[in-house]
Amino acid sequence: MEDVLTKRNAAVKKIEGLIEKTPKTGLILGSGLGELADEIQHPVTIDYTDIPHFPESTVEGHAGKLVIGELHGETVVAMRGRFHYYEGYSMQEVTFPVRVMKGLGVENVIITNACGGMNENFQAGDLMIVDDHLNMTGENPLIGPNEKELGARFPDMSQAYTPAFLSLAKAKASKLGINIQQGVYAGITGPSYMTPAELIMLRKLGADTVGMSTVPEVIVANHMQMNVLGISCITDMAIGEELEPLSHEQVVEVAAQTKPTFIKLVKEIVASLEK
Numbered sequence: 661m662e663d664v665l666t667k668r669n670a671a672v673k674k675i676e677g678l679i680e681k682t683p684k685t686g687l688i689l690g691s692g693l694g695e696l697a698d699e700i701q702h703p704v705t706i707d708y709t710d711i712p713h714f715p716e717s718t719v720e721g722h723a724g725k726l727v728i729g730e731l732h733g734e735t736v737v738a739m740r741g742r743f744h745y746y747e748g749y750s751m752q753e754v755t756f757p758v759r760v761m762k763g764l765g766v767e768n769v770i771i772t773n774a775c776g777g778m779n780e781n782f783q784a785g786d787l788m789i790v791d792d793h794l795n796m797t798g799e800n801p802l803i804g805p806n807e808k809e810l811g812a813r814f815p816d817m818s819q820a821y822t823p824a825f826l827s828l829a830k831a832k833a834s835k836l837g838i839n840i841q842q843g844v845y846a847g848i849t850g851p852s853y854m855t856p857a858e859l860i861m862l863r864k865l866g867a868d869t870v871g872m873s874t875v876p877e878v879i880v881a882n883h884m885q886m887n888v889l890g891i892s893c894i895t896d897m898a899i900g901e902e903l904e905p906l907s908h909e910q911v912v913e914v915a916a917q918t919k920p921t922f923i924k925l926v927k928e929i930v931a932s933l934e935k
């Protein structure tokens with residue numbers, strides 16, 4: 661069984677053979693948010709199927725392509741389509757792209773998602789900067805042998821969401837006149853949405869939003885001491901006491917509606933990250 665480092669190096673070698681400039685910032689684009697990749701100039705687009713050891717995206721709203729190019733003149737690598745534990749991939753497979761980004765030289769990763777809002781001050785269509793998370797999956801992508809070249813056996817998570825990026829994102833949102841929320845993201849496995857009682861439980865535990873991704877990637881990014889910015893698009897209100905039926909189509913649709921604001925904010929942030 662090949663170790664992660666060997667698999668990562670094979671993927672990195674393939675990608676580096678197709679690009680000129682290596683990226684410093686990585687973007688993981690959640691459901692309905694993939695079109696930010698269309699803003700990347702002089703793109704090199706690589707199907708996940710052409711990257712050694714990459715899984716394939718199976719979820720509607722996730723294209724399954726890696727896009728490397730320039731955003732505001734800075735070289736970025738964007739995942740147009742991410743992997744989810746509920747697709748049946750292991751936590752190691754779900755987070756393998758983050759390993760590859762680090763192997764390409766990426767130090768800053770912007771991890772985005774569509775999620776449900778549980779904080780009653782939020783509304784559908786809001787963007788939220790993630791300042792912390794609750795790992796409610798019962799899983800951890802670091803379980804198993806630790807490869808010390810990748811990171812520590814017991815990584816610190818005291819600042820899992822880089823404080824300087826939190827401040828930067830809020831400052832850029834304010835400059836752009838974007839009303840941004842801030843809060844805690846509860847990561848569940850899915851694919852079923854939460855019941856009313858489960859949403860009330862999560863809210864009591866301190867979560868402001870709930871979603872089915874992001875947490876595994878953030879853990880692995882911290883394992884490799886990458887800087888992390890989390891941005892959530894709140895696609896629906898998940899209030900247990902007044903829960904309405906929800907579909908993935910609604911999630912993708914509302915996330916897509918926030919696209920102009922989301923793209924404007926992320927581009928502005930990326931321009932400030934690289935230096």
Ligand SMILES: O=P(O)(O)O[C@@H]1C[C@H](O)[C@@H](CO)O1
Nearest residue numbers: 690691773774872873908911
């Ligand atoms: O990749 P993300 O977290 O944005 O995808 C959202 C959350 C679930 O995967 C799915 C639920 O509709 O969309």
Ligand SMILES: Nc1nc2[nH]cnc2c(=O)[nH]1
Nearest residue numbers: 774775776870871872898
């Ligand atoms: N309520 C709810 N909304 C979402 N939007 C995207 N993911 C989710 C989720 O897990 N729950």
